[in-house]
Amino acid sequence: MHNLRHLKYITEAARLGSITEASRRLRVSQPAISAAIRSFEDEFNIRLFVRNPSQGLALTPPGRNFVTRARELLGNAQDFENLFNETDDDQLTGRLEISCYAAPAPLLLPDLIKNFCNEYPDVEIGLQEGNMEQVANYLKEGAADLGLTYDLHPDSDIDHELITNLSPFVVVSSKNPLAKRNKISIKELKNEPLILMDSPGYSEYLFNYFSMYDLRPLIQHRSTTNEMVRGMVAMGNGYSISLVKIKNVYSYDGSSLVNVELEETPPSVNLVIASLKGFRRSKLADAFVQTCKTKLKKVATGTS
Known part of the structure; x- marks a missing residue:
């Protein structure tokens, strides 16, 4: 019988591109993860991964959609659990995967992540960097929940939420x-x-x-x-x-x-939070977006 734990096995294997690494991180056996993958593949008659000995696991197109929805379901489950386990300080828990455009990442992320984790000490942040196209791909492949990037790489599958306007x-x-x-x-x-x-x-x-x-x-x-x-x-x-x-x-x-x-007026460009279109953000993701809006405008524009 399928359960949320098995979905977690699959999303971690997809994020890490390796059953071996997912086994180590989750502290479960490799056969358990392989069995979970095989079970869902048999149940829905789809292939989730392509297994390449030199490159590890790669998601198939149905696998990308599966992992995206699985991550959304896991986020909803975490929100549901938090709803009935709220304390006076209402601390968020869980892991959030962030992808960031590499050029501004060293300026924007270190202090942001430090402040966010200080406020929510039970949260773990995963980080991936790349160019703007790669940031979008991380979101579409289910390897990231949110992206921090410029709105210079339009993609019909990605929504952008404004952090601040930028001027070259x-x-x-x-x-x-x-x-x-x-x-x-x-x-x-x-x-x-x-x-x-x-x-x-x-x-x-x-x-x-x-x-x-x-x-x-x-x-x-x-x-x-x-x-x-x-x-x-x-x-x-x-x-x-x-x-x-x-x-x-x-x-x-x-x-x-x-x-x-x-001197000249430039074409419009913005620092944005990117997310997969139609993807319901978790409370944890919403909290991170709010922190970005609070902290990053002055940092990015050099007014802090």
Whole structure:
């Protein structure tokens, strides 16, 4: 007979991509997890996982839908249990899986997670990072409950909830003559070398910004990591354009950076919480979203 415990076995195996790792985390035998998977597959005549010896477990399309709904059911069950086990301090419990766009993650998440876990000490936070497309995929695959990202990767299966509006700005070396400016026109950058943060959604956003003024950026280097971009800029290799204001003005090698505002109105871009369309959020997820709205607006815009 199926029960919620068996659903937990399957969702953990999907999240971790491994029966062995799920067995270790849940402290149950591997055969028990395999039996739970097989039981649901037989019951509903579907295949939940593709088993690849080198890559571990991968969800099939029916498996992704199954795991998404299973996570929702488990969240509802946790809410139901909490409803009849409330104490005076009404502490939330459980595990919440968060996916985050990697570029702003080091600025946004560490303090946020620390504050959230201080407020709810019985909660465990799981974290996955990636580009904006990967954040959406984590949600669709059931590997994450919520995503923290920009609204630059539209996906018909994903809903966005606004945290704050963002405005792009230029980042240059402190030795660059542009560092002395309070503002700069994007038109003045057409012959300046751009160090591009090469990430799906973000690259297209910058190209669109330049094209609004009939310009094309002069790309000197491309990188998929924020710190490599900052390091290249700090050494005088060019400029970059960023959306969140990092308090640390230094790159890894100690060279300093300066932010310069842009004069032209940019295309709209927002920091958002992403969730699977039609997915009912748990009380735990709602609490995390509220914490994001309270804590992240000033952090992301550099006003705190």
